Amino acid sequence: MLLALLLALVMGSPEPGSAQRGNAGWAAPQAGIRFGYDDNAQATVLGGQLRIPVLPGGQVELVPSGDVVFLDGLREYQVHADAVWVTGGRSGGLFGGVGLAVRNGIFEELDRETRTGANLVLGLVTRGRFQGVPLGVQLEGRWVFMDTPVDPRVFTFGVNLPLWGWGSDD
Secondary structure, eight states: OHHHHHHHHHHHSOOTTGGGGSTTSOOOOEEEEEEEEETTTTEEEEEEEEEEESSTTSSEEEEEEEEEEEETTEEEEEEEEEEEEETTGGGEEEEEEEEEEEEEEEOSSSSEEEEEEEEEEEEEEEEEEETTEEEEEEEEEEEEEESSSSOOEEEEEEEEEESSOTTSOO
16 A cells, blocks of 8 residues: 555656646645534534645545534534545635544533544635735535534635645646
């Protein structure tokens, strides 16, 4: 498996000089913040995410993320690891994917506990420039399926910045 990963990285590496040709290299990873609402829990959500390209053109991304859910007098914490397909790759577009979720909260008992489940995520992500700053905006709907009294259903708005490549079109 390690050999296959190494081979994929070598085959996907940009050729020498490709950085001078614009979009020939890998799409830059992005980091961002988001806020929204958990419709089932009826609570505000604040979180962040990384968008890490798996393919050079950015069509497939790994998206680890985490959220704090602000319930009345209580905070619950949720982390996700998703694999998503972005229709427009590095330009953005509609995206959809699946992943894993871990939520820490108080469910049936009075003790705090951690439960795991699966995610289904759908959304729209844009990538462009706002007054010279590379900026991405995302709208996301996330359905979490786990053994809890209420399955989380979260809708968020987020802003992403590339971790590098501010001077290019990536």
